[in-house]
Amino acid sequence: MSETIALARLALQRQRTSLLIIAALVAIGVSSAFILAAPGSRTADEFAIIALLLTMLPAGLLSIGLFSFSSDRDFLLGESGFLHWLLRMPIAAWKLALVPITLKTIWISSLWIIFALTAGSTTTAQLHLMLPAVICSSVGIWLMVLIWRPFTNGWWRLGAFLVCSLVLYLLIFGMLTEMESNGPVISSWLKSLCTVGIYGMFALGVWMSVRAVHLARSNGFGLIPEMGWAKASKLENARECRVRQHRSPKAALIWHDLQKSRETHRYVFLLGVAPALVLLTLFMPFSIVGYVFVMVLFTCFASVASATVQDHNPQGTIVLPPYLGASPLGTATIAWTRIFTTAAILTLTLSLSLIIFAGWSLFPSNRVVWNQWSAEMAEATGVSSAGPGIALATILATFIIVIGRIVAFIWPALCGRPWLNFSIIVVATFGYLIPIVAVIAWFLQQTSWESTQQNALYWLAYLPGLVAVWLAAKALLVLFCSIRLHSLRLVAPPVIVCMIGGYLITTFLIAVALHLLIPYPQATLVWCFAAVLVVLPLARMLALPISLHYGRHL
C-alpha cells in the first residue's frame, strides 16, 4: 500500500462518523428538496430551499474542518496542530499536506455541486459551480494552514487568522456581488481581480500548507525564540506570588475557574469586545437591526468567554480533571459554583453591550431615530414611556434567554457520557428547528394579512394549554430531581427548598419588571411570570449535581 493511499485511508477512518453524519444530512436535504418541489405546488421553491439550507449549511460547516490531520491542541498556542506522530513518519511533507487538501477539496466541491444542482433542479435559482467550490475549499485549506503552521505564540496565529478571514470574506463578498444579477454593478476589472484572487488564494493556500508542514516538522512545539521567550518566562516567574487566603472551598473554586479562563477572557475582550465597542458605537447607526446585531454578537462573545469555565475532553464532554475530581469538594458545590461563575461571566459580557447603546445616545442622528421610534411606540400603545420600556424589556429578555439557554444545556455534558451529550444536542436542535420550520411554513402558506391574523389568533388559543402542560412537566422534573438529589445524598432537603424558593423569587421579580416595562395589556403579570418560568431552567439546574455525580464517579 502506497503512502498516499495509507494517508487517505487514515484521513477517512479518523473522521468516519463525521463523514457519515454529513452524508446523511446531504441525503436528507436533497431528497427533501425533491419531495417538496412537487410540480404544481405554489410554495415549492421556498420549501425546497429551506430544506436544502437547513441540511447543507451544517454539512458544509462541518466539512470545513474535515481531513485536517489535526489534534485537539489549543488554537491559541504557538505549537503546530498537525498530528505530531504523523510528522515523525518517513513520509514527504508535500504528501502529508496534499493528501488532506485533495480530499477536502474533492469533498467540499462535491457538496457545493450537489447543492447547486439540487437547487437548480428544484427551484428557479441558478448557481455557479466552479467559483464557490474553489472559495469554499480555500476556506478549509487556509484553516488547515493556520492550524498546522507553528507560530511564536498564539497571538501570531490569531493575527494570521484575522487577516485570512478578512481576505476570504472580501473575496466571498466580491463573488456574491458578481453572481447577484440584481446587485450593484461592479467594474469588469474588479470582477477579474476577484476571480484571480479566488484562484490565487486557493493556490497560495496549497503552497502555504506544504510550507507549514515543512516548518512544523522541525518546530512542532512552536517557533520558540532563543532570547525573548526565556526572558519573558523568567520575568513571569520572578513576579512575587503573594499568599492568598480563600474564605471557603467555594471561593477557592470561583477564583480557580476565573483564573483558568483569564487568558480566554483577555482574548475575547481584546479581539472581540473592545473592537466591537469602538467600531459599532462609531460606525453603526442606531436601528432595530443594529440592536439585534449587537445582541447576537455579544451573545457569541459571552458564550466563548464562559465556555472555558468547564473542563472539556476531546469528545467535548465536560470532565473533572483528577486534581478536582479527587479533591474534597462536594459534587453540588462544584456543579453550582461553576454555573454561578458561568452565569456571572455571561451577564458581565452581555452587560458590556450596554456601552454601545449608551454610546449611540451621544450621536444626535441616533437620538432623532430613537425619538421617532419612541413616539411611534407611545402613539401605538397610548403609554408615554412605551419606547424605553420596550427597549429595557427586550434587553432583560435577551439576558435571561441567553443565560437560561446556555445554563440549561450544561447538564448533559457534565455526566461524562459523549453519547448522551450528543443525543441531547441532536434532540434539542430538532426541538428548536421543528417549531421554527413549522411556523415559517405556516406563514408562507398565508394568502392575506387578515386571514393570517385570524389564523394566528386561532393557534394562540392553544398557548395557555401548552404553557400549562410545559410547567406541569417542569414541576414533575423538579420533583424527580429533588428526590434524586436527596437519595444520592448530594444535597440536604433544606438546600433544595432554598434553591426552589430562590428560583421562584428571582423569576417573580423578573416577571414583575417585565410586566411594568412592557406597555401592552396582553403582558399581564401571570403571563410574564409563566414566560420567565418557561425560559429560566430549574429542573436542569437541580440536575447538574446529579449529572456531575455520574461524571465524577463513572
Place this chain on the structure above:
Amino acid sequence: MTDLTTPSPAVQIRNLSRSFRGQVALDDVNLIIPTGSIFGLVGLNGAGKTTLIRHIMGLLRPLHGSVEVLGQDPIADPENYLKRVGYLTEEDTLPTWIRVGELMDFSRALYPSWDDAYANKLCDMFGLSRSSRLRSLSKGLRARAGLLVAIAHRPELLVLDEPSRGLDPIARSDILEAVIRTINEDGRTVLFSSHLLDEVDRVCDTIALMRDGRIAETLTVEHLEASYSEIICRPGEAWSSPPTHSGVFGWRQTGDEWSAVVESAGDAAIPDELAVIERREISLSRWFAARAGSERDKPEADTPGTSSEVTADV
C-alpha cells in the same frame, strides 16, 4: 509478615469486578490493605492497577463488589472521604496556568488539615518556588508539585499511582522514598503503584501482583524471601525446552545455563534432574518477571509439548 486479617484495614475490597465495553479490567478482586502499611501494587501494563486505584479514589463506581476505604464508601460522601486521602496520579494533569504558590493556596482552602509549615518545608525540599508557573516547570518539577499537594494535608491514606513517572533517579530515591517513609512513620497508610521494582522493593512492606485484572498474589517482603528462591541449573545435555515441575517456574536461559524460580524454599522440592548448581536469594524483579511472565504465557502452557514456561528471555 503483616497480618492480613487486621480488624480495621485501611482498604478493603471485596469481589470487585469491572469491564469497559466488554474488556475485563478487574475480575473479582479481593484485597485488604492493613492500616499503617506501605503497600506496593505491581503488574504488567493493562493489569488493572490504575482501574483499581480509581475505584479506591472513588473516581470509578463499583458496579460489582464493594470498596471500603478508611471505613467509608468512597462514593457515598466524597467530600469528607477525600479530605482524608492524598492522591498523585500518573497523568500530568495539574493545571499549567497556575503558580506553585497559587496551587498551595487553592489546596489549603480545600483541605482543613492542610499544614502550612509542612507545605513550605516540602516546597523548599522539592526545589520549588512559589512564583513559578507550572507550565514553565519541567515534567519532574510538576510531578513534585503534585506530590506536595498530595501530602501536605497529611492524609491518612496516600495513594500514589506511578508517582515515579517524570521524576529523575535522585528525586525518586531522595524525595519520594523519604516522603513515603515519613508518612508511614506517622502510622499512615501508603498505596504505591509502580513499574520500578527496585523502588517497590526498597520502600514497600507488602506487595500485590496484579495480572489480567486479578490479584495474582499478595505477600510481604519477608514472605517473598522465605517462600521463593532462584535456582541456576546446568543440564548435562542441552535442553530444547526446560522440564516442567510444579512449583518451578519462570525459566530463563543464559548460554548453557538455565535459571528458574522455585516456589518452596525447601531442598526437597527440587528434583535431581534439574541439575541445580546454585541457589540464590530471590529478588523482587526476578519473582515479578517469573510470576508475571509465567502467568502471561499460561494459555500456551496448557498446550502439550510447548515450551510455554520459558519466559520471553529465552
